[in-house]
Amino acid sequence: EAAVTQSPRNKVAVTGGKVTLSCNQTNNHNNMYWYRQDTGHGLRLIHYSYGAGSTEKGDIPDGYKASRPSQENFSLILELATPSQTSVYFCASGDINQAPLFGEGTRLSVL
């Protein structure tokens, strides 16, 4: 069954610490996306990827890095986490003309 799995589902981090959010898809989609969702801002695109080895900056990339080591996996990395990065993060996979599939989200709190 097609799926997008995010881990962890919940994370508490300290300011200045490194955080890695992981995403795995079993859909064989070329494109993968990382969004954050905050009240009043909807879904905002952080980074995306067209395939293994590629990463592209989205609309709000500052403070985030991304890594796409394989077709299935796409990670979001916060090298120096800040409280302003407290949010809910969603990963998605998709292709042109195919409905995207979303993970269940990761709730990150940076204290």
Place this chain on the structure above:
Amino acid sequence: QQKVQQSPESLTVSEGAMASLNCTFSDGTSNNFRWYRQHSAKGLEVLVSIFSDGEKEEGRFTAHLNRANLHVSLHIREPQPSDSAVYLCGSSNNRIFFGDGTQLVVKP
């Protein structure tokens, strides 16, 4: 980059009454459009995908696309309290652009 405007911001309807949501895009560069539903900050569920002008029905959910007016709407027939959620519209080519959502409340 594409801007997506949704209206209304919030909508309350009675169970069984039609609910109508709207979405306007800033340009015509996208080639497909979708409506999503999100319950309580959980993952997004695709309700309807539409690629050409006209109407597309998926169960109780009907989308209408008018590319010339840069407009897509969603009509929910016989809404139920379980349909209470945030509804997002999105346009995409290789990226997905989202509106800020409409909070729908369906009262029993």
